[in-house]
């Protein structure tokens with residue numbers, strides 16, 4: 001039987017360049033081969049018991065089992081606003097300036113679909129998280145990557161390159177700090193320069209800050225806190241990374257009423273709402289004492305150090321991340337140059353799964369030798385992976 005409308009590809013042409021997301025591909029490879037999965041970024045232990053219990057309570061008490069309100073349950077919106085105030089001194093009105101989404105993923109999609117039109121240009125830091133490229137494409141806009149380049153052991157933004165990427169068609173800067181996959185944390189100086197550019201060229205900024213509580217060096221500074229930025233910035237975060245409940249898919253947007261209304265216009269036709277009972281639990285999580293956030297960060301700092309040392313001993317060049325729970329390594333010291341081939345063969349060669357950074361680049365050559373390893377795993381699992389990777393040299 002011929003496919004209906006065989007004269008035209010089934011998949012919308014905007015999506016044609018995107019195959020299966022690398023995270024699904026690599027987790028399936030790990031499951032198939034039994035390799036240790038340091039690919040997709042999810043923790044192998046769940047978040048705080050108290051938060052899980054709060055979800056159970058909400059479920060049992062019948063809170064959130066039916067459609068929650070479109071913008072999110074008031075308890076969570078209030079907790080998100082309080083979180084922004086407590087950690088960054090940013091004031092948002094929980095009723096007008098906060099929107100709960102199905103993870104950061106939906107927040108990104110809704111923001112881009114709401115704010116972009118066909119032909120608009122979006123500047124994104126390269127390597128970029130894969131959903132950015134897909135959502136820009138779904139909006140019919142064009143991505144303009146600005147590549148973070150290795151410099152003194154970290155991937156850094158070239159501010160001149162950023163400036164020259166702006167054209168009259170640029171609508172929006174899409175930022176991500178702490179940055180996945182490189183682990184770069186944009187400094188106050190860099191963010192100030194980006195902010196000045198956004199103001200000068202009257203650009204919107206969408207900033208993905210899902211790793212806001214995973215900064216090991218320096219500090220996390222939301223760009224919305226800089227002068228002139230609150231009114232042009234859509235800030236996105238989520239509970240998945242901060243509280244180790246990636247399956248709950250509770251994310252949020254904070255911005256001005258005008259921007260939140262725009263994002264909500266798109267969001268209401270994506271999921272409408274999601275994660276009812278979990279919203280109540282995340283409200284409780286956001287109010288956890290500082291000791292929770294510090295202990296979480298320190299636990300991951302120790303794991304970062306463990307994995308970085310292990311990778312260096314295995315013979316790759318390590319870019320020690322200032323934030324996130326990922327470390328990028330350059331495989332060239334092993335005599336290898338193709339990260340994609342390396343990751344496809346790694347389960348067989350060493351029983352470990354990692355992510356090739358090349359898939360996050362338009363300039364694939366710039367990303368070819370880099371590979372990302374996640375360290376949000378139990379210590380014993382990281383140690384076992386290191387033991388396996390040590391065979392690469394032999």
Ligand code: PMP
Nearest residue numbers: 103104105129180208238240251
């Ligand atoms: N942005 C970045 C940079 C990420 O690494 C991830 C993965 N957590 C997301 C967005 C998606 O977040 P969520 O799982 O909350 O949709």
Ligand code: GLN
Nearest residue numbers: 023024039040041042180
């Ligand atoms: N954010 C996770 C990562 O970077 C993956 C999330 C997903 O699979 N979409 O690994």
